[in-house]
Amino acid sequence: MTVKTDVVIIGAGPVGLFAVFECGMLRLKAHVIDTLADAGGQCTALYPEKPIYDIPAHPAISGADLIDNLMQQAAPFAPTFHFGEQVMQLTRTEADTWRVVTSKGTELEAPVVMIAAGCGAFGPNRPPLDGLETYEATGGVQYFVQRREAFRGKKVVIAGGGDSAVDWAISLAEVAARVQVVHRRPKFRAAPESAARLDQLAKDGAIELVIPYQLAGLEGTNGVLSGVIVETLDGQRRTLEADHLLPFFGLAMTLGPIADWGLNLERNQIAVTQATAATSAPGIFAIGDIATYPGKLKLILSGFAEAASAAHAAHAIVHPGEVVHFEYSTTKGVPGGA
Numbered sequence: 001m002t003v004k005t006d007v008v009i010i011g012a013g014p015v016g017l018f019a020v021f022e023c024g025m026l027r028l029k030a031h032v033i034d035t036l037a038d039a040g041g042q043c044t045a046l047y048p049e050k051p052i053y054d055i056p057a058h059p060a061i062s063g064a065d066l067i068d069n070l071m072q073q074a075a076p077f078a079p080t081f082h083f084g085e086q087v088m089q090l091t092r093t094e095a096d097t098w099r100v101v102t103s104k105g106t107e108l109e110a111p112v113v114m115i116a117a118g119c120g121a122f123g124p125n126r127p128p129l130d131g132l133e134t135y136e137a138t139g140g141v142q143y144f145v146q147r148r149e150a151f152r153g154k155k156v157v158i159a160g161g162g163d164s165a166v167d168w169a170i171s172l173a174e175v176a177a178r179v180q181v182v183h184r185r186p187k188f189r190a191a192p193e194s195a196a197r198l199d200q201l202a203k204d205g206a207i208e209l210v211i212p213y214q215l216a217g218l219e220g221t222n223g224v225l226s227g228v229i230v231e232t233l234d235g236q237r238r239t240l241e242a243d244h245l246l247p248f249f250g251l252a253m254t255l256g257p258i259a260d261w262g263l264n265l266e267r268n269q270i271a272v273t274q275a276t277a278a279t280s281a282p283g284i285f286a287i288g289d290i291a292t293y294p295g296k297l298k299l300i301l302s303g304f305a306e307a308a309s310a311a312h313a314a315h316a317i318v319h320p321g322e323v324v325h326f327e328y329s330t331t332k333g334v335p336g337g338a
């Protein structure tokens with residue numbers, strides 16, 4: 001079933017979220033799609049705890065708090081979020097609207113699409129193992145821990161040497177039946193206190209460090225994972241009994257299908273008219289890091305201004321002939337506001 005809306009926003013990073021607010025102030029309903037499991041784009045995926053110092057009127061605010069505030073600011077406009085879905089297709093309909101189709105088959109139709117896709121869709125770096133997709137589909141292999149409790153009493157193999165691998169090993173050691181950490185070298189690239197805690201848990205026998213090994217294969221039947229094969233650089237192999245493999249090899253960003261939508265691309269960014277954020281295609285706008293024009297600054301505050309310009313230009317497409325009288329938010333208020 002195709003759901004119709006005014007604006008489809010691709011990307012729930014800071015700029016996509018602020019676009020919900022700007023569209024809402026002009027009575028434009030929005031659906032927002034993101035490949036990640038949560039809102040926030042780079043702010044929450046890459047630096048949730050780092051303070052940002054150049055958000056106007058916030059002398060310092062963490063990436064995570066900025067996103068919480070943007071979610072609150074968008075909430076009165078009741079956007080529909082589609083998390084964990086990548087926009088794969090963007091095609092023009094006979095009615096001169098756009099049809100958006102996601103990796104999970106969600107179909108949306110709207111006269112306006114705002115691409116707020118940053119540097120592209122985030123996805124985990126996946127180990128090149130035979131049969132990986134089968135075990136991903138059954139949950140045998142997972143890249144994010146959504147519920148720690150799901151691992152209670154399970155045999156868990158964690159692969160990687162960074163903060164995520166170390167932090168989850170420490171955390172899951174409290175609930176899992178067994179935690180083994182596979183890493184190529186003895187040194188972990190994690191915060192020193194976390195690395196020290198991991199060493200202590202290994203000494204206490206609560207975690208086994210499988211070092212220096214790397215992933216070599218998966219074992220199981222009917223999609224149910226039973227073992228992870230690991231090997232040393234000189235080919236010595238071991239099989240670790242496992243209900244779950246959690247590879248933490250970082251996140252990659254890929255422009256992905258956006259490159260195939262016929263938009264004017266300049267070095268992986270979409271060229272737009274600065275005044276409106278309009279792209280070369282009618283009804284498609286690009287805002288935030290993905291957009292470029294002469295003098296573009298890849299900053300959150302530039303993206304916020306682009307979202308406001310795009311929303312005003314979008315209104316003329318969604319409600320042609322209806323005049324928008326420019327009003328301050330102080331005059332207009334927000335739904336449910338004082």
Ligand SMILES: Cc1cc2nc3c(=O)[nH]c(=O)nc-3n(C[C@H](O)[C@H](O)[C@H](O)COP(=O)(O)OP(=O)(O)OC[C@H]3O[C@@H](n4cnc5c(N)ncnc54)[C@H](O)[C@@H]3O)c2cc1C
Binds near residue numbers: 042046088258
């Ligand atoms: C370490 C670090 C520190 C930074 N510090 C600052 C700072 O101090 N000040 C500042 O202004 N900026 C800073 N930045 C840059 C800032 O984070 C970016 O400018 C900002 O995140 C851009 O926001 P955005 O919404 O355009 O894109 P993003 O935050 O990149 O969000 C884009 C979202 O779109 C999603 N997406 C992409 N393609 C698709 C698709 N096809 N389907 C579905 N979803 C898709 C992605 O998964 C992602 O969640 C920093 C960046 C980093 C990495």
